[in-house]
Amino acid sequence: KQEVTQIPAALSVPEGENLVLNCSFTDSAIYNLQWFRQDPGKGLTSLLLIQSSQREQTSGRLNASLDKSSGRSTLYIAASQPGDSATYLCAVRGQGAQKLVFGQGTRLTINP
């Protein structure tokens, strides 16, 4: 059974810092991995999707990497801003699977 873990559960950093969020998964036979952002009281917004054959994806100040063999993904946020404050979730989709398995998220606070 696939399990996805995100550590830490919460992170607080000053504005302008570069930061890394971590995601680990137990079964390396994944089809893809997604990073989502969730604002309070809102649904999830997809940030980046990495296919199993890819090593990384970039969108603006965000860069997500994938190392299947070690069961890890990281989300790098450059030059953090207060507007980046949200909960970030990673989710993996297994080979042949319909569903996503989610981590519990990292609640990020960027302090002005």
Place this chain on the structure above:
Amino acid sequence: NAGVTQTPKFQVLKTGQSMTLQCAQDMNHNSMYWYRQDPGMGLRLIYYSASEGTTDKGEVPNGYNVSRLNKREFSLRLESAAPSQTSVYFCASIWGGGAGLAGGNQPQHFGDGTRLSIL
């Protein structure tokens, strides 16, 4: 663009009451999903529909039923609500079918959720 629309946004029920949560997407997506989100538990899949006319159980289906009314709409029904079903419910959709099929590497789109309290 509306995307995925859920109704209602909030609901309070008494134990034993029934209700249906509605979800509609306007992106011509094939697959639709219902999740629940609880503190400390993350998102857990309740039911999904890989295509119009099909539904399958997810991780936590007990106490729920679903209907894929047409390609756009996927409803979740609580027949006899219990306090343990107090949660935030999210509907999601994706264009493609299962992993390995066309569109399998498309991101899921989520609605804003229904906050359900059962007293």
